[in-house]
Amino acid sequence: MNSLEPAAAIKSPEPAPAMKSLEDAPKHIQLAVDLIELLEQNEIDPQLALDALAIVTDDCQRKVDARGP
Numbered sequence: 001m002n003s004l005e006p007a008a009a010i011k012s013p014e015p016a017p018a019m020k021s022l023e024d025a026p027k028h029i030q031l032a033v034d035l036i037e038l039l040e041q042n043e044i045d046p047q048l049a050l051d052a053l054a055i056v057t058d059d060c061q062r063k064v065d066a067r068g069p
Contacts, residue, residue: 022030039049 022033025033
C-alpha cells in the first residue's frame, strides 16, 4: 500500500474459523483469561502466582468437597 491509498482499502485480517470469541468460551476459560490478564498487568512473578494459586486451589477444593455429591 502506498501512502496515497485510502485507509478504507486496508483490510484487517479475518479471524481463523476455528477461533471462537472469548464471549462464547466456557466460563472457566473466561475466568482463566481474566486471571492471566490480571497477573500480567500487575507484573506478578510467575512463581509467586503459582504459590498463591496453590492456596486458592486448596481453598476451592475444600469448598467443593464440603458441598458433597
